[in-house]
Amino acid sequence: MNTEILGVIFMYALVVALAIPLGRYIGKVFSYQNTWLDKIFNPIDKLFFKLSGINPEKEMNWKQHLVALLTINLVWFLVSMFTLMNMSWLPLNPDGNPSMSADLAFNTSVSFVTNTNLQHYSGETSLSYLGQLILMLWQFISAGTGIAIGAVVFVAMKERTTEKLGNFYSFFVRSCTRILFPLAMIGATILVLNGSPMTFKGKATTTTLEGATQQISRGPVAAFVIIKQLGTNGGGFYGPNSTNPMENPNYLTNIVETASIFLIPIAMIFAFGFVIRRKKLAWTIFGVMTTGFLLLVIPSIFSEMNGNPAIAHMGIQQNMGSMEGKEVRFGPAASAYWAVNTTCTSNGSVNAMHDSMMPITGMAALLGMMVNSFYGGVGVGFLNFYIFIIIAVFISGLMVGRTPEFLGKKIEAKEVKIAMIIALLHPFFILVGTALASYLYVGNPAEYAGWLNNPGYHGFSEMLYEFSSASANNGSGFEGLGDNTMFWNVSTGLVMLLARYLPIIGPVAIAGILAAKKYIPEGAGTLKTDTGTFGLMIFAVMFIVVALSFFPALALGQLAEYFTLY
């Protein structure tokens, strides 16, 4: 069999094989059961709480969780703004890079604190090493925020009636130290041994084979890159992310980095099954998500490996496939695979340029972000999926004429209203944003000529992609878009903010309200939620919401481009 396809199959098998035991471990971490890493992390966590003046045993209700989350996120935003706007004189700036303008610093700070990493700058020319390190900090702790809030929802779904849902800070510190940190240590070690730089020296200057001078950006790359992958962050050390041979030197590092995208999102599903003791429900959810993922990834891989028909028309050989924006060491299969991984999970790192991909792959990437819960971001992907579950339970209840119940709790008008609002927010942000940008562009193409790198349908897709990426907290881009302007910095900044916190507040509120309701044990009349039939129901709900919302926009962009090419 083709070694490129084998590589892709291996990456998926590897990630599932690792995610099942990791999910069990994460489940134990959030159930406060003993694990073999306790010896190291119990004292570290204790020190964290002591120095912060936090009592990790004080239980919180859902509102207190949200206040704690929003407060600490606000602190991060302010620290980030200050650092990015003052990098030029702060330490660790060997290349003499400048400070950021206010609108760019706003966009970048929001972007990293919300776990999006939509980068309107290029790392090697716009950040000092201190700037890179502070962004790396957000990559750890914004991911920790997502995992922690996911854990709150898990705990809320246990079979009992309570308002007390654990302590937010405790979940947060455990997510960072016991889950992200050990995985990052392993990954960074592999990267650094394979030639990814880890140094505080500035640029190296060399002479090329042909005698030209070449400057080579370096820095603490390995430490940064692995947490960007693990925490569904996605913001690269270098501008073109993991296409850069310093970030991703060979196929082995590519396997590690690709596997890191899916590892925690998949493990969270199994952690959920562990915490609420319903393995079968976890497998049902995994089944739905995997079906969706495969439906996106398989056509993408084939479409990239078949090459660009417009180039085939010129009469040259495309044995590898479409190679624009791709690296020879990864090839089209691994690039398409990564593209769908990164957009399904709100990661947003890339190992090939999405803007140059075939229309089918570009559409799969867009759909991954539009659904945003085929695995989804760490913690929050599960929250997005939870919304679809609530809606599916409600619709199924109406269809069979039973009171809708999920895990022994009655779903009533208030919960369904919240779920519907959250489900519709995402299309609202994407479509209204794209419509506004298109309106501005069409009204004054001369003024906004710098926006689009490609004409026609593809240009429209560049704008659609940017808002999808912002609203999905993804961070990848059709990077041809000239996005470091006031309009794009502010508009996508606001979308990222709202699209991060509202879809956290909504599901946590639903879970909190349900947790406080009376627990009704399952009876003969209960709708079974851990069956294939119900899985199909969830899938149908997702399909209908996404297809109805986004089909017209996709038809104007990627589908139209497809029909011009083929």
Next chain:
Amino acid sequence: MKKNIVPAIRLTLVSMVFFMGIYTLVILGIAQLAPNKGNGLTITQDGKTYYINVGQSINQDKYFWSRPSAVDYNAAGSGGSNKGPSNPEYLAEVQARIDTFLVHNPGINKADIPADLVTASGSGLDPHISVQAAKVQVKRIAEIRVLSEDTLLQLIQENTEKPLLSLFGTERINVLKLNLDLDKISNN
């Protein structure tokens, strides 16, 4: 909110020390055991040091060419073209690259040119080309360097990097290493 703000600030400071400080220093320590102490992999020949993983602009006729680059192999500002597959301007650029290649490689059949030689990589720093991309340049280099084509094909074979464990990924050639080996056997 008031109750949360002080613990939030303190927890942020502790996180800074742990994740920006300790984590970074530990990885930096591990890097001291890595090849070239985490400063990037290098190779030295004839007293000159090159970075193996970073592609270079190589387009003299006596060398194997590297791939086109959207940033002209600027390793302090890497990037791709971000041209869409149906962009007419982009397609014209690819056509121009094909024409240039044919001018420099007379006698080569257009159908033998692989796509990676006329398209730009995502980073603009791709250090590799496909095996076919090296083979299609053999005729030109053999003539200029007065070497037999078999010698060059042998050189290509020696420089072919197999897929990982011969199972996963692509077959490829590091252009820099290939050219350094070429200079070893024929000092132009």
